[in-house]
Amino acid sequence: MTKKRVLSGVQPTGNLHIGNYLGAIRNWVELQYNYDNFFCVVDLHAITVPHNPATLAQDTYTIAALYLACGIDLNYSTIFVQSHVSAHSELAWLLNCVTPLNWLERMIQFKEKAIKQGDNVSVGLLDYPVLMAADILLYDADQVPVGEDQKQHLELTRNIAIAVNHKYGNEKNPIFKIPEPLIRKEGARIMSLSDGSKKMSKSDPSELSRINLLDTPDDIRKKIKKCKTDPIMGLNFADDRPECNNLLGLYGIFTGKSQEEVTTECSDMGWGKFKPLLTEATITALTPIQAKYQEIMTEKSYLDSVLKEGKEKAESVASITLKRVKDALGYLTIKN
Ligand code: AQP
Numbered sequence: 001m002t003k004k005r006v007l008s009g010v011q012p013t014g015n016l017h018i019g020n021y022l023g024a025i026r027n028w029v030e031l032q033y034n035y036d037n038f039f040c041v042v043d044l045h046a047i048t049v050p051h052n053p054a055t056l057a058q059d060t061y062t063i064a065a066l067y068l069a070c071g072i073d074l075n076y077s078t079i080f081v082q083s084h085v086s087a088h089s090e091l092a093w094l095l096n097c098v099t100p101l102n103w104l105e106r107m108i109q110f111k112e113k114a115i116k117q118g119d120n121v122s123v124g125l126l127d128y129p130v131l132m133a134a135d136i137l138l139y140d141a142d143q144v145p146v147g148e149d150q151k152q153h154l155e156l157t158r159n160i161a162i163a164v165n166h167k168y169g170n171e172k173n174p175i176f177k178i179p180e181p182l183i184r185k186e187g188a189r190i191m192s193l194s195d196g197s198k199k200m201s202k203s204d205p206s207e208l209s210r211i212n213l214l215d216t217p218d219d220i221r222k223k224i225k226k227c228k229t230d231p232i233m234g235l236n237f238a239d240d241r242p243e244c245n246n247l248l249g250l251y252g253i254f255t256g257k258s259q260e261e262v263t264t265e266c267s268d269m270g271w272g273k274f275k276p277l278l279t280e281a282t283i284t285a286l287t288p289i290q291a292k293y294q295e296i297m298t299e300k301s302y303l304d305s306v307l308k309e310g311k312e313k314a315e316s317v318a319s320i321t322l323k324r325v326k327d328a329l330g331y332l333t334i335k336n
Contacts, residue, residue: 006035006182007141009042009082012059013051014202015212016066018282022187022253023147029071031145031182037077038139038314039067044082044089044131048124049113049203061303066213068306069293080310082135087318091134092127094325095160098167099130103159108152116203133157137176138318145182148189149199154181168328175328176321187253193227196242214290217283224279235266235274247278254281 008028010020028039041063043056060081067079082088104110104126114121136144136157144154161176169175192198194209204210208226215223228243237245237259251274252262266274296303327333 003034003036004142005038005139006031006143006145007038007040007136007139007179008145009040009045009135010063011042011046012056012063013046013049015210015214016063017190017200017202017210017212018250018286019147019190019200019210020202021070021213022190022250023149024145025067025070025072026187027145027182027184028067028077029073031143032073032076035076035143037072038141038317039072039077039079040082040135040314041067041080042082042132042135045128048122048128049117050120061297061300064303064307065293065296066289068296069289070213074306078310078313079306080314081307084307084311085138085314085318087138087315087322088131088134091138091318091322091325092131094329095130095134095137095164096127098164099133099160103156104129107156109149113203129153129156130160133160136179137161138321139314140177140317140321141179142177143182144179145184147187148183151181151183154179164325164328175325186249190250191242191246193223193246195228196244196246211282213286214293215286217287220282220286221279224275224282227275229271233270235269235271236263247274251278251281254278254285 006028008024010016010024016025028037031037041060043060046056046059064079064081068074072079107129110126110128113125117125132153133156136154137160144150144157146154158178161178165174165176165178190200192200192204192209193211194204194206198204198209200210202210208223211220211223227247229247230241230243232241232244235244235248237248239245248259248262248266251257251266252259255262257265
């Protein structure tokens with residue numbers, strides 16, 4: 001039986017934080033043995049907000065190395081860079097022409113990021129979800145493992161695919177496969193350390209709001225020591241305690257303990273006793289990833305070979321889908 005296909009990606013912007021890891025990459029690693037997987041570094045997405053050309057290439061290497069360091073196994077998964085496969089840009093253009101503008105104007109992430117950017121919002125930022133749809137649909141992905149914040153974009157991808165199938169395909173021969181989001185409950189939305197009601201985010205101006213995958217043990221100690229808590233005695237999961245929910249949740253994920261186990265262990269604790277436990281659990285979880293990352297980054301030629309092979313595999317799949325779409329839209333092909 002052929003395996004179902006998975007596609008996902010992370011942008012090479014800023015430092016990857018534990019939200020990106022727990023909401024996305026950790027799930028890719030766990031799922032990879034049961035699926036046929038494509039994981040890309042989405043560098044075309046990275047320029048939808050102001051970016052630094054001097055660091056883009058290095059940041060792209062960093063993300064690819066982190067995929068490997070977190071446990072992506074090349075025997076089961078393909079790692080590639082989005083801009084190395086030109087079909088992503090080409091399909092995005094074709095999809096742009098069938099996507100109603102008001103579908104994009106409704107996207108929550110666009111509205112939030114547009115507010116932060118003021119007058120300098122690019123067309124690319126508005127168009128981001130169409131490029132994301134192209135990324136997913138090119139690979140006939142069955143499942144897309146992402147954090148909760150990407151749910152709306154996934155819904156849009158499905159709507160675009162359904163619209164194209166309806167307009168240019170037929171029921172027996174749909175042009176696109178309709179993908180499903182794969183959002184795991186645990187870790188789907190890791191919250192900011194400075195405000196438990198806000199998502200942990202790369203673009204938060206405060207470094208203290210997030211723990212990065214490559215933070216040193218001292219950074220982690222400092223950030224957890226300073227993180228926001230509440231004045232209630234005893235620790236428990238409760239809807240009206242966002243910081244407590246987030247920190248206990250992190251502790252559970254990093255120690256592999258269930259919500260019940262964490263509740264039993266921590267219900268009589270104060271923050272002074274809990275924070276060092278969370279700190280050690282976080283350091284213990286991140287240390288092996290960091291060691292592997294350092295090892296991989298000393299071998300750029302190895303990384304280049306991984307990305308070259310990834311580009312070839314990705315292109316061989318993407319070119320077939322792109323041809324299918326162009327044929328359906330009526331484009332001229334010249335026979336050899
Ligand atoms: N806080 C989070 N909790 C769980 N999952 C999260 N993801 C992002 N933040 C959280 C998931 O990480 C993946 C990477 O997405 P991306 O590269 O598009 O991330 P981003 O938008 O650059 O990162 P941020 O932190 O979300 O940046 P801001 O907020 O600045 O835009 C995705 O699967 C995402 O769901």
